[in-house]
Amino acid sequence: MNSNKLKTIQDFKKCAALIVSMLWFNCLMAQNPLIQNQFTADPSARVFNGKVYLYPSHDIPATPGHGKAGWFCMQDYHVFSSPNLTDWTDHGVIVSQNTVPWADSTAYSMWAPDCIERAGKYYFYFPATVKSGSPKGFSVGVAIANKPYGPFVPQPLPIAGIHGIDPNVQIDKDGQAYIYWAQGNLYGAKLRANMLELASEPVKLEGFPDKGLKEGPYLFERNGIYYMTYPHVADKIERLEYAMATSPLGPFKYAGVVMDESASGCWTNHQSVIEFKNQWYLFYHNDDLSPDFDKNRAVRADSLFFNEDGTIRKVIPTLRGVGVTASSGKIQVDRFSATSTDGVAVTFLDTLNKFKGWKATLSKTNSWIKYNSVSFGKKTVGRVYVNACSATGGTLLISTDDEPGKIITKLIIPKGNEWHIVTKTGLSMPVGVRNLIVQSIGGGPVEVDWISFK
Structure with missing residues (x-):
């Protein structure tokens, strides 16, 4: 065999090995936590085109000059997809604090996001701190794509009238879209058909505990009942609770606990709920991959069930998780x-x-x-x-x-x-x-x- 032919074969083998390595990196096979090669938190799960898409926030360790030591540090968002809740593909970064025109690129505060589809376009909602010189605090921005995994294009300005975190968007059966967020309490408003502007004045949602931190609203509908789920610090750390209503903006009535406080002591939790292939699932997070520092978290999922009266059975966290x-x-x-x-x-x-x-x-x-x-x-x-x-x-x-x-x-x-x-x-x-x-x-x-x- 001549040397040129041998070199070609060797190059081919190296290339094939590299491709296999890349495929292995992007195809994440996991139980709980679902993603095991990076920190993920605040999962928003969605079903698009027969697949589950996962839009979490992305915890990273803070380093000098990059985030606040001992606190949450998040600079971008990934999206993951799965056809079966077992094999997860990482589609990479879709939005970064460096690509949002109005966001402070030094804040490392890209907190809990959400995504929804309307008329063939995908709208990704995320909170971020605004640049200096703008009103202080968090605003909610939107990035738009033609596919659920992007590429997403951030809009030049955040949504006017929203100051808060943890956006959640739902489209009701009549086509009206609603957006929810947290700012000490839980708030909601209608969205215009363009999904970029409020169509009503924000209202404070009623029917939740008065005391203790409440954040992370996530609404879903089943059999005409609207379930508002949210994390709440009833004692020292967050547990997942829910309230029920007959309309998207309530009034809601407190209904109980979806998941108790983490046994590991993880201070936060954050949830989403979907139905996939005739089974309901709760997505949430814990500190599995960082048990000594609960600001680096990992996304989990477990099956969720309802009682005959429509109330939710408490979900007990498992290591096995879901999927075959x-x-x-x-x-x-x-x-x-x-x-x-x-x-x-x-x-x-x-x-x-x-x-x-x-x-x-x-x-x-x-x-x-x-x-x-x-x-x-x-x-x-x-x-x-x-x-x-x-x-x-x-x-x-x-x-x-x-x-x-x-x-x-x-x-x-x-x-x-x-x-x-x-x-x-x-x-x-x-x-x-x-x-x-x-x-x-x-x-x-x-x-x-x-x-x-x-």
């Missing part, structure tokens, strides 16, 4: 559905780089982890790969929870302090969607990063 996981992908069993509790621990793989995710440790014989909704497809024979580590050596039993349970394999994890991908071939595979169980049945503690079937 393909058995051929990396099944992150540390995002479990249930465990034996005794003998199971979840810790970061790398405490210096928490974006690498977590590992599950099964430290006692018969300790187990259950991971729901794994799609095995129709292949009846295959192999398993387990990324594991065991200083003493151990044995894992991998099965499903069918009645009676189907044992897929027993897998010996070799003794050593290094991570190994342990594999076994010729397995009788389950078919369809099954709940996976991983159990320690002998030897010492076993650490498991992920499992995959081919």
Whole structure:
């Protein structure tokens, strides 16, 4: 083979590897939190063209001269999309504090946004602090695109008459658009058809607790009932509450709690609610990826259900989250559905780089982890790969929870302090969607990063 041809092949391989790397970076396969390679918060979820689009704010660590140390620091917005609530694609930055003509490009205060579609155009609403010389505080701007992932073009001026944060926009069944925001209390107004101007005077929304911070309004409608959801500091940190009404601007009547205060102590929460493929979902955030600093947050999602009278059942946060996981992908069993509790621990793989995710440790014989909704497809024979580590050596039993349970394999994890991908071939595979169980049945503690079937 001549040298020029060899060089061409080598260049091709390098290019192919780069493309694969880029695709892997942009295709984020996650449970809770949904996005695990960057901080995200304040999720606004929308269903456009059969996909879920996620418009969160983007937390970044403050550095000298860039944001306020110890406080929220956000300079831009990304948008993510998913066809199945499991595989998320990052479409990159859509709006930045440097691209908004009226915004202070040194404020790092691009807080909770929203997006909505009207007549084939997508309107992205976001709060930002105005440049010096303008009225102080936050205003709400709009950026417009022809596709849900952009490119978005920020308008030259913010919406006149709105001074506040956390915009939320809904279009009622009669075509009238409404915008909501927070400024100590919750406010709302009608929007003109151009989606850029108020069509009515702002009104303070009634029916909410008088005491404690209220922000992040998010309205949705179901069976003629309008639900206003919002974070509220009833004690020391925020919980998610809701009120109900028969019209978009109320009056609302307080109805209860959607989600209790975070068990981790994360000071904020922020929510959106969508229906996707006949199931309702709550999107929210927590400090999963930054447990020691709750100003760097991570977006989550869990299923939401209603009672017969239309009230909302309280949502209990889970690590497993939502969506069906393909058995051929990396099944992150540390995002479990249930465990034996005794003998199971979840810790970061790398405490210096928490974006690498977590590992599950099964430290006692018969300790187990259950991971729901794994799609095995129709292949009846295959192999398993387990990324594991065991200083003493151990044995894992991998099965499903069918009645009676189907044992897929027993897998010996070799003794050593290094991570190994342990594999076994010729397995009788389950078919369809099954709940996976991983159990320690002998030897010492076993650490498991992920499992995959081919």
